[in-house]
Amino acid sequence: MKLTAAATGFSGPFALGTLSAPGRPPFPGLVVPDGRVLDLAAALGLPDVRALLERWDKVLPRLAELAAGTGRDWLPLDGLRVHAPVEPRQIFQSGANYRTHVIDLAVAHEPEGGRPAEQVRAETAAMMDRRAAEDQPYLFIGLPSAITGPYDDVVLPYWCRKPDWELELAAVIGRPAFRVRPDEALEHVAAYTIANDLTARELVFRRDMPEIGADWLRSKNAPGFTPLGPWLVPAGFAGDPGDLQVTLRLNGQVMQDESTQDMIFDLARLISYASQTTTLLPGDLVLTGSPAGNGMRWGRLLRDGDVMEGTITGLGAQRTRCVAEARDDA
Template sequence: MTTPSGPTVPFALARFATDAGSVPGLVVGDRIRPLSPAELGAPSLNEFLAAGEAAWDRIAALAAVASDASHSDGTTADAAWRPLEAVTLLAPVEPRQVLQTGANYRTHVIDLVAAGRAKDDPRPIEELREWAAELMDRRAREGIPYFFIGLPACVVGAEEVLELPDYSEQHDWELELAVVIGSPAFRVSREDAMAHVAGYTIVNDITTRDLVFRQDMKDIGTDWYRAKNAPGFLPTGPFLVPARHIADPGDLRLTLTLNGETMQDATTGDLLFDIPALIAAASETMPLLPGDLLLTGSPAGNGIAHGRLLRDGDVMVGTIEGLGSQVVRAAAARVPA
């Protein structure tokens, strides 16, 4: 069975299930231990994230103690530590808002334009791709990010089985780097934006392709509610990696494999709008709150471009440099639509 790999950083946060409910946990290597409110210094994870660097310093000290107390066999004297494989990991965040960024990877958008070419379009495919590339370059220079809203109820742990609704056979993957907000951000500048980032996590933004555009009234445009908000359509985590451990979020490698075959392989260097630009633009309209997720977009290599969409039994492994990996297993829906 494929299992998630831990983050390659000194420590991270996670949430896991216990008989008493979900609890936050400190992750060091391939081990995890629960964190009490006293250790967090806050009654909830979101309040911890709002506290900024001082809160992370406290967790760093706990992680250092764990490393210092490690035995040669990888165990520690602290019995609270458990192997990651011994717990059920949940989504590492509890967002009140989920903002999703559309059309934010240059190559991805070019691929989508090519895949969606109208049957009566006389242009050769390379000419169409060149046109889309010029459009994206102009948008990066002169345009603004494109946001839409996801439902927090769709945020689940990656260990939860992804059920594929039977009203479509066009469910697709979209691996994304997600920004986790720390202190509230409202109308912040690009220069100040990164001070509001608590950390990063992995999200697979599942999309039902044939529901993206309305067929009954095409002038309405996109229907992101129906295309992206089925139960479990935002597998998240399993780890929340503090921003201090990611030197350059604008240069991270993302890969997604489907049943062992690489489908997405890109870096965040292909983003049209970088993270400071996204935070500044998103916070202009509505305050971003501690624990909120801001998805940065998905790179090229989605199923629609490969001509291979999700099926019962598929296993996706999404990996982002420094953040570890998530394993998502797809299955046919148990409850018919």
């Protein structure tokens, strides 16, 4: 998909992306709101966005200087291809982290003839109150191979019967984080971006091994199941991550439209919790969970030809088309 200057849509004087032109490999780009792009591989000698993030404290002031400059080295955004903005080593994904969303899913997953909807809602709300009080977020690991660009087609695998959308705020780590406290966790965030964490709903729970629980490998990690981007917006420009609007449209109709205020565990607590077990590295992603309005809530899942448009306040917009995969034996 080709973009014009009007399509940048991010807050602040600049953002980062990974872009390419016909006949040349992808390069890290400094993007300014009027639609100009500076090749940072040429300007700074760094090969990709992750290399920038590994030097974030030193690079950020230089990026501000470059964004204010003029010259013949700038490229027009129009005509460039926009890729996923960063290639992470680790993806930390938050499950059941929006109050209304969890209640809706609990009702949707209740077997026919089971508990009344109001009972399910009340019991689920009480469960989330206990979780919040005990400070125990739920995190699992995603695969980098699931990431695709913000305007690429999303292939719905032939075996996936219930593909669903989950638009999410994603934090991008810029400084290694290990056993950090919540009050210092956001100091390790370099930028924010948009992620659509698709799910094969029928595979979330192992029916053959219910005692083990969720199967995130099969349900979350098909190739292209995580459209990412378009931009990395530096944390200083993005505003309060606890007060951003997350909106997804399906074929032009609003399906998700919720504030990050509905999160049970805020971003600082998610980062701190993950860092108690492992080190978060520059370029890693922390996905904060998805708000209410998924396909299970509406009884309408993804189909061939559907177009998803996702926006988060100040972070731009992504647009992806669903394409059904043909079976080899069809």
